[in-house]
Amino acid sequence: xxxxxxxxxxxxxxxxxxxxxxxxxxxxxxxxxxxxxxxxxxxxxxxxxxxxxxxxxxxxxxxxxxxxxxxxxxxxxxxxxxxxxxxxxxxxxxxxxxxxxxxxxxxxxxxxxxxxxxxxxxxxxxxxxxxxxxxxxxxxxxxxxxxxxxxxxxxxxxxxxxxxxxxxxxxxxxx
Numbered sequence: 001x002x003x004x005x006x007x008x009x010x011x012x013x014x015x016x017x018x019x020x021x022x023x024x025x026x027x028x029x030x031x032x033x034x035x036x037x038x039x040x041x042x043x044x045x046x047x048x049x050x051x052x053x054x055x056x057x058x059x060x061x062x063x064x065x066x067x068x069x070x071x072x073x074x075x076x077x078x079x080x081x082x083x084x085x086x087x088x089x090x091x092x093x094x095x096x097x098x099x100x101x102x103x104x105x106x107x108x109x110x111x112x113x114x115x116x117x118x119x120x121x122x123x124x125x126x127x128x129x130x131x132x133x134x135x136x137x138x139x140x141x142x143x144x145x146x147x148x149x150x151x152x153x154x155x156x157x158x159x160x161x162x163x164x165x166x167x168x169x170x171x172x173x174x175x
């Protein structure tokens with residue numbers, strides 16, 4: 001079965017449950033499936049690489065391949081719920097508050113392989129690998145199609161979220 005089909009089945013099954021599924025609640029199950037495909041993750045020394053696993057109805061699932069020294073900008077998720085798992089390596093997550101509308105570091109945590117976390121709709125954070133290579137899984141509801149990009153002066157821009165490796169290349173691959 002293809003990884004995209006596996007993820008879709010997990011979402012359909014979760015949607016039939018009495019309680020509404022959340023990204024954080026589904027990350028452990030999706031991570032077990034995604035781990036089977038780690039050899040397909042692409043890395044680029046110039047920037048982290050986002051791989052689409054599924055962009056479907058009100059869900060988005062992606063894997064990111066990181067190399068040492070890469071870093072996201074400080075960003076928000078524009079009100080979207082999220083969940084993250086570290087599939088390999090380790091990633092530093094820094095979270096920020098916004099007193100006076102400018103980001104101020106409030107928490108910093110190294111997330112090792114196997115770590116799971118929620119990314120609520122108001123989280124402002126940045127990520128950077130702490131190992132030579134790392135792979136993270138990200139699940140969003142609804143799909144994350146834009147992010148707020150922040151710097152020391154505050155919100156700088158609203159940027160679209162795009163994949164470098166499309167569903168047909170990565171998630172469409174069978175085992």
